[in-house]
Amino acid sequence: MSFGESQVERYARHIILQEVGGQGQAKLLESKVLIVGAGGLGSPLLLYLAAAGVGMLGIVDDDRVSLSNLQRQVIHTNDALGVPKVESAARAIKAINPDVAVMCHEERLTAENALNLISAYDLVADGSDNFETRFLLNDACYFGRKTLVSAAILRFDGQLSTYKAYAAKGQPCYRCIFREPPPPGLIPSCAEGGILGAVAGSMGSLQSTEVLKELLGIGESLSGTLLIYDALGATFRNVRIKPDPTCPLCGDNPTITDLSSHLLATDEVCAVP
Ligand SMILES: [Zn+2]
Numbered sequence: 001m002s003f004g005e006s007q008v009e010r011y012a013r014h015i016i017l018q019e020v021g022g023q024g025q026a027k028l029l030e031s032k033v034l035i036v037g038a039g040g041l042g043s044p045l046l047l048y049l050a051a052a053g054v055g056m057l058g059i060v061d062d063d064r065v066s067l068s069n070l071q072r073q074v075i076h077t078n079d080a081l082g083v084p085k086v087e088s089a090a091r092a093i094k095a096i097n098p099d100v101a102v103m104c105h106e107e108r109l110t111a112e113n114a115l116n117l118i119s120a121y122d123l124v125a126d127g128s129d130n131f132e133t134r135f136l137l138n139d140a141c142y143f144g145r146k147t148l149v150s151a152a153i154l155r156f157d158g159q160l161s162t163y164k165a166y167a168a169k170g171q172p173c174y175r176c177i178f179r180e181p182p183p184p185g186l187i188p189s190c191a192e193g194g195i196l197g198a199v200a201g202s203m204g205s206l207q208s209t210e211v212l213k214e215l216l217g218i219g220e221s222l223s224g225t226l227l228i229y230d231a232l233g234a235t236f237r238n239v240r241i242k243p244d245p246t247c248p249l250c251g252d253n254p255t256i257t258d259l260s261s262h263l264l265a266t267d268e269v270c271a272v273p
Pocket of ligand 1: 165172173174175178242244247248249250251
């Protein structure tokens with residue numbers, strides 16, 4: 001791949017990095033990333049991945065922009081109120097970087113469409129706000145053999161990790177840490193519990209860095225590590241996570257062998273497990 005003059009200028013600060021270079025930038029321009037949720041996490045994710053020149057960004061979201069979103073969902077603006085989030089996000093991405101193709105999937109992620117949706121992409125980033133989607137995406141990415149970079153936020157706290165249990169036995173999946181969704185009502189949603197907007201920005205930005213690292217194959221992967229951010233304490237903790245041999249998905253005797261259990265899921269809760 002050869003760069004045009006404006007691309008050399010646009011990506012100059014990437015190209016000068018030894019770990020990225022022209023080759024790495026070309027790789028990004030050929031990469032396809034699916035982002036689930038164009039909200040608090042999805043906003044910084046999409047903005048930074050677009051600016052970085054990730055060639056294709058797919059966005060899954062069935063919601064429309066509302067006033068209470070604008071406190072943290074910085075990809076959307078006041079004049080986009082009432083507009084589908086995928087459309088509002090696509091507009092912002094195009095305004096930042098015309099190199100990026102955007103695929104709008106204005107729908108909810110379901111057991112029926114998940115495998116098909118992720119199949120067209122190299123990597124998946126979870127910016128969703130509920131456990132149902134979080135577990136569904138973990139299972140779908142395992143079966144579909146896609147690396148999943150997943151973040152979660154609530155109040156002043158955030159979590160982030162990368163899951164690629166499909167790739168090797170030594171790597172955990174989300175269910176190795178959190179076996180199944182908590183009972184409905186146990187953990188408040190962001191709407192109930194609140195969220196400091198800037199915490200969404202911090203976690204979404206960290207998430208975009210991990211996505212770029214995975215695409216480029218540089219640095220230490222967060223696979224096998226859960227990064228926990230406590231904004232009030234101003235601390236980051238790294239917790240090592242091991243694959244669980246009794247995990248119902250990626251363990252030695254899996255009981256989840258397809259996405260059918262998600263067909264029955266009804267209740268929704270949002271946030272950090
Ligand atoms: Zn597992």
